[in-house]
Amino acid sequence: MKTKTLILFYVILLFTILNKAEAQSKISQSNPGPYILACGASSDAKDSDGRTWRSDSKFLSSSKDAITATAQYQDPSLPSAVPYMTARIFTSQSTYNISVPKNNRLLLRLHFYPSIYSNLNPNDSYFGVIANEFTLLKNFSASITARALTQAYIVREFSLSPSQSGNLNVTIFPSSQQNGSYAFVNGIEVFTMPDIFLPAALVGFSDQTVDVGSSCLQTMTRLNVGGQYISAINDSGGLDRTWYDDTPYLFGAASGVTSQADKDVKIQYSNDVTESIAPLNVYRTARSMGPNGTVNKNYNLTWVFQVDANFTYVVRFHFCEFQLDKLNQRVFDIFVNNQTAQPSADVIAWAGSPGVPVYKDYAVYVSDQPDYDEELWVAMHPSASMKPEYYDAILNGLEIFKLNDTEGNLAGLNPTPSVMPTGAEKTKEFSTSRSSNSAHVIGGIAGGAAGCVIAFVVIIVITRKKKNFNRSKSGSCSGNWLPIYGSSHTSTSKSTISGRSSAGSHLSSLAGGLCRHFSLGEIKYGSKNFDESRVIGVGGFGKVYKGVIDGGTKVAIKRSNPSSEQGVNEFETEIEMLSKLRHKHLVSLIGFCEEQGEMILVYDYMANGTLREHLYRGDKPCLSWKKRLEICIGAAKGLHYLHTGAKYTIIHRDVKTTNILLDENWEAKVSDFGLSKTGPNLNQTHVSTMVKGSFGYLDPEYFRRQQLTEKSDVYSFGVVLFEVLCARPALNPSLPKEQVSLADWALSCLRKGELGEIIDPRLEGQINPECLEKFSETAEKCLADHGIERPSMGDVLWNLEFALQLQENPDQAANFVAVEKPDHAAAHLQMLRIIDEDNVLGEEETDDSSSGVVFSQMVNQRGR
Incomplete structure (x- = not known):
C-alpha cells in the first residue's frame, strides 16, 4: 500500500513539473529575450560585468556570405573582450531574425569595434543597417566615427516602435556607394521595453506636440547630471542602459555645484515615474547653480551637444528635489536652443512632494542653418518674475533622443575624423615591415612628405565655425564648440x-x-x-x-x-x-x-619622472645610451609638432631636461608650457618679446636681440642633447670658469677632439663611434650662434633617427647615406593639389603617424 502511494506521489509530482515547464515555455515564447548576442562568437561568454553573451549564429537567416573573425588587436580602452574581440563580417546583405513580443517597444543596441579582421582594412568598411523598415545607419563608417570621437569602439542605441508581427529583422549590408566595402558587427542587444514616450511639447510652438510613441528613436546622450558614471548592470528596468557624467558637456565659467541626497532622504518612484524611466541613483544626485542668488541671476547653467542637422530631437529632463520642500522655493526657466521650453519650472509643484522623481520631455527641430551649427544647447536660469525664495535651478538627469524623419530614416553623415589612432591603426604600426629594401625607403619618403603636406593643407582649409549663443534672458554668453572632453570657464563678477x-x-x-x-x-x-x-x-x-x-x-x-x-x-x-x-x-x-x-x-601622471632625474641629481637607474637616444627622439617629435603640426607655430621657450617627462613605458613627453608663445606668422621672421627661459638653455641671439623664433627651442634642445651625453647640468658654477656652461664647454671639447673626456663614464663601451659622431654633430649645429644657421626641429629629428640607426645597425644604416632628406617646400607645392580623404587631419591634434616627420616614418624599420 505504501509503495502504491509513493508511486502515485511521484506521478503527480512529475505531472506538476511537466505542467510548470510547459507553462514557463509558453511564457518564454510569448515574451522571449532579452537577446544579448556576441557576433562571430562560437559559444556563450561573459563580459567584464558578468553579463552572458550568446552566439549569434542561429539568428542569422543566411550565413553564406557571413564569416566570423577575431580582431588582431585589443585596444586597452575596450571595456571587455566580449563582445568586441569577435565580429561577424558581411560581404553581402544579411538579416538577423529575432522573435519579439507583439506590440511592444524594443530597445536595440549595436556594438562596433573597427579593427583588422581577416586582413580586412577597417577603412574599407562602409555599411547600412535597417531594422523593421527603419533606416538606422547609412553608408556608416565605424572607423571614421571612432577616430572622430577618439574612441576605440562605438555603441549605437535605438528605441524601435512596436512590432505588429512579433519579429525583429535587422538587416546589415555593405554600402553600394563604396567599392569593395564590407559590413561588420560585434554585438547586438535586444530588450523589450515599456512605452515610456508620451507626446512632447514642441519648443517654440506652445500649442503643438510631437508624437514620439510612434517614432523610432536613437539615443544621442544619456547623462547622470551631477553624478558619476552608472554602468549597465546598475541600471534599472532591465534595460542595461549606461549613464555618463555630464561634466564634458558643460559650457561656461559657472558649472554650478553638485550635490547628493543624504542617506536618510528617501527617494521613491511614483505612478508616473517607474524604474524603467531612470534608476534611483540618477535622482539621488543633482547639479544646481550654487548658493549665491545674485551671481545666479547673471548666468545660465548650460550644456552643449553635437547632433545631426535636419532632425527633430526630444530632450528629456529628469528632476528630483531632495533639498527643498515647499512651492516657489526654487523656480527656473528652461531653454532649448535659445528658445523657452518651460517657463517657471517648479519641481515640487510637479512632483507634489520632495524625494519624488519627475521628468519632462521637449521636442525641438535642429536645422542646418548657420545659427544652429549642428549643436543642441540646453540652458537653465532662475525665474526672477516668480520671485522665488532661492534664485537657483536644478537638474538630475538628461537624455536626448533623435526621431526618425518622414522617410523612416535616422542615419546621419559620417563625422570629420580625428587623427587619434584606433586599435586597427595601432596594429598596422606594429606590423610595419622590417625590410630595408630601398624601395621601401623611397615609399617612406613619399608617404612622410604626403602626411606632412596634407596636415599643412588641412590645417589651413579646415577650421571650425565659431558660434555665438545669445540669450534673450538676463545676460549673455558666447563661445566655441565645446570638445567632448572639456568644460568651459570664463571670467565672472567678483562673487x-x-x-x-x-x-x-x-x-x-x-x-x-x-x-x-x-x-x-x-x-x-x-x-x-x-x-x-x-x-x-x-x-x-x-x-x-x-x-x-x-x-x-x-x-x-x-x-x-x-x-x-x-x-x-x-x-x-x-x-x-x-x-x-x-x-x-x-x-x-x-x-x-x-x-x-x-x-x-x-x-x-608620468611614472618615471623627469629626464634629469635619470641623468644626475637623483637615485634613479642609469639610462642606457639607446634609451637616451630614444628619449631624445621622442622629445624632438613633440617639439617638431609644436613648430609645424599645430594650427600656429608654437615656441616652447623653456626646453630643458626637467621639462621632458617619462611615462611608464619610458616614452618622452614635453611638458610645462607656461612660457610658450605663438610663433611668427608668414609675414614675420620673429616675435619680439621679453626674454624668458632658464639660464644655461637660453638662445644667445634671443637674449641679445629679444627676438624669439622656433630656432630658440632648437638651441635649448642642443643643450639637452649634450646634457644627455655628458650627464651634467647646463650650468655648474662650482666648476672652473671655462666649464661652467655645458654648451660652451662641450663645443670647446668637440672642436679639440676631446669630447670623449666629458661623456658620462657610465656609457663607456655603449656608444657606436659613428652614432656619437652624428649625435654630437647634430648637437653642435643646434648651438650655432645665429638662428638661421641652426637646423629645424624636423632636421634634428631626422639626424637623431639616423644616429639611432647607426647605433643599432651601422651596416644597414649605410644604405641610407645616399638618401637625401626630402625637399619639404617642393613637396608642399606638389601636394597642395592632392585631396586624400583617408588622411585628413584634425586642426590641432596629431600623432606620430601624421606629424610631418619624414625620416622618422621611413628610417625606423623596427616598427613603432
Whole structure:
C-alpha cells in the first residue's frame, strides 16, 4: 500500500513539473529575450560585468556570405573582450531574425569595434543597417566615427516602435556607394521595453506636440547630471542602459555645484515615474547653480551637444528635489536652443512632494542653418518674475533622443575624423615591415612628405565655425564648440560661484573651455590635502604632488606657489596651449582648479619622472645610451609638432631636461608650457618679446636681440642633447670658469677632439663611434650662434633617427647615406593639389603617424 502511494506521489509530482515547464515555455515564447548576442562568437561568454553573451549564429537567416573573425588587436580602452574581440563580417546583405513580443517597444543596441579582421582594412568598411523598415545607419563608417570621437569602439542605441508581427529583422549590408566595402558587427542587444514616450511639447510652438510613441528613436546622450558614471548592470528596468557624467558637456565659467541626497532622504518612484524611466541613483544626485542668488541671476547653467542637422530631437529632463520642500522655493526657466521650453519650472509643484522623481520631455527641430551649427544647447536660469525664495535651478538627469524623419530614416553623415589612432591603426604600426629594401625607403619618403603636406593643407582649409549663443534672458554668453572632453570657464563678477571665488579668475573663455574644471575639494582629496609625502617635484611654478582622481586614476597635481615668479600668465598660457594640443609626445593636461586663490594644474601622471632625474641629481637607474637616444627622439617629435603640426607655430621657450617627462613605458613627453608663445606668422621672421627661459638653455641671439623664433627651442634642445651625453647640468658654477656652461664647454671639447673626456663614464663601451659622431654633430649645429644657421626641429629629428640607426645597425644604416632628406617646400607645392580623404587631419591634434616627420616614418624599420 505504501509503495502504491509513493508511486502515485511521484506521478503527480512529475505531472506538476511537466505542467510548470510547459507553462514557463509558453511564457518564454510569448515574451522571449532579452537577446544579448556576441557576433562571430562560437559559444556563450561573459563580459567584464558578468553579463552572458550568446552566439549569434542561429539568428542569422543566411550565413553564406557571413564569416566570423577575431580582431588582431585589443585596444586597452575596450571595456571587455566580449563582445568586441569577435565580429561577424558581411560581404553581402544579411538579416538577423529575432522573435519579439507583439506590440511592444524594443530597445536595440549595436556594438562596433573597427579593427583588422581577416586582413580586412577597417577603412574599407562602409555599411547600412535597417531594422523593421527603419533606416538606422547609412553608408556608416565605424572607423571614421571612432577616430572622430577618439574612441576605440562605438555603441549605437535605438528605441524601435512596436512590432505588429512579433519579429525583429535587422538587416546589415555593405554600402553600394563604396567599392569593395564590407559590413561588420560585434554585438547586438535586444530588450523589450515599456512605452515610456508620451507626446512632447514642441519648443517654440506652445500649442503643438510631437508624437514620439510612434517614432523610432536613437539615443544621442544619456547623462547622470551631477553624478558619476552608472554602468549597465546598475541600471534599472532591465534595460542595461549606461549613464555618463555630464561634466564634458558643460559650457561656461559657472558649472554650478553638485550635490547628493543624504542617506536618510528617501527617494521613491511614483505612478508616473517607474524604474524603467531612470534608476534611483540618477535622482539621488543633482547639479544646481550654487548658493549665491545674485551671481545666479547673471548666468545660465548650460550644456552643449553635437547632433545631426535636419532632425527633430526630444530632450528629456529628469528632476528630483531632495533639498527643498515647499512651492516657489526654487523656480527656473528652461531653454532649448535659445528658445523657452518651460517657463517657471517648479519641481515640487510637479512632483507634489520632495524625494519624488519627475521628468519632462521637449521636442525641438535642429536645422542646418548657420545659427544652429549642428549643436543642441540646453540652458537653465532662475525665474526672477516668480520671485522665488532661492534664485537657483536644478537638474538630475538628461537624455536626448533623435526621431526618425518622414522617410523612416535616422542615419546621419559620417563625422570629420580625428587623427587619434584606433586599435586597427595601432596594429598596422606594429606590423610595419622590417625590410630595408630601398624601395621601401623611397615609399617612406613619399608617404612622410604626403602626411606632412596634407596636415599643412588641412590645417589651413579646415577650421571650425565659431558660434555665438545669445540669450534673450538676463545676460549673455558666447563661445566655441565645446570638445567632448572639456568644460568651459570664463571670467565672472567678483562673487562666489559654486563655492569658489571668481574675483581672481584670469582665464579667458577659450582657455577654460577646453579642459576639465576640478573643485578644490576634489584636489585636496586626491592629494591627501597636499601631503608633503606626495611631493614628486618642485619647479618654478610650485610643488608637484602625486594624486588620484575619479576613484583610481593617477595624476600629477601642480600647485602654484604664491611667491613664485611664474604666476597668472603662465597658468593661463599652460591651459590655453595644452588643452588645444594632443600628441603622443606632449604631456596631457587633464584639468585645472582656480579656487580660493589657488592655481592648480592636473596632468597625466608620468611614472618615471623627469629626464634629469635619470641623468644626475637623483637615485634613479642609469639610462642606457639607446634609451637616451630614444628619449631624445621622442622629445624632438613633440617639439617638431609644436613648430609645424599645430594650427600656429608654437615656441616652447623653456626646453630643458626637467621639462621632458617619462611615462611608464619610458616614452618622452614635453611638458610645462607656461612660457610658450605663438610663433611668427608668414609675414614675420620673429616675435619680439621679453626674454624668458632658464639660464644655461637660453638662445644667445634671443637674449641679445629679444627676438624669439622656433630656432630658440632648437638651441635649448642642443643643450639637452649634450646634457644627455655628458650627464651634467647646463650650468655648474662650482666648476672652473671655462666649464661652467655645458654648451660652451662641450663645443670647446668637440672642436679639440676631446669630447670623449666629458661623456658620462657610465656609457663607456655603449656608444657606436659613428652614432656619437652624428649625435654630437647634430648637437653642435643646434648651438650655432645665429638662428638661421641652426637646423629645424624636423632636421634634428631626422639626424637623431639616423644616429639611432647607426647605433643599432651601422651596416644597414649605410644604405641610407645616399638618401637625401626630402625637399619639404617642393613637396608642399606638389601636394597642395592632392585631396586624400583617408588622411585628413584634425586642426590641432596629431600623432606620430601624421606629424610631418619624414625620416622618422621611413628610417625606423623596427616598427613603432
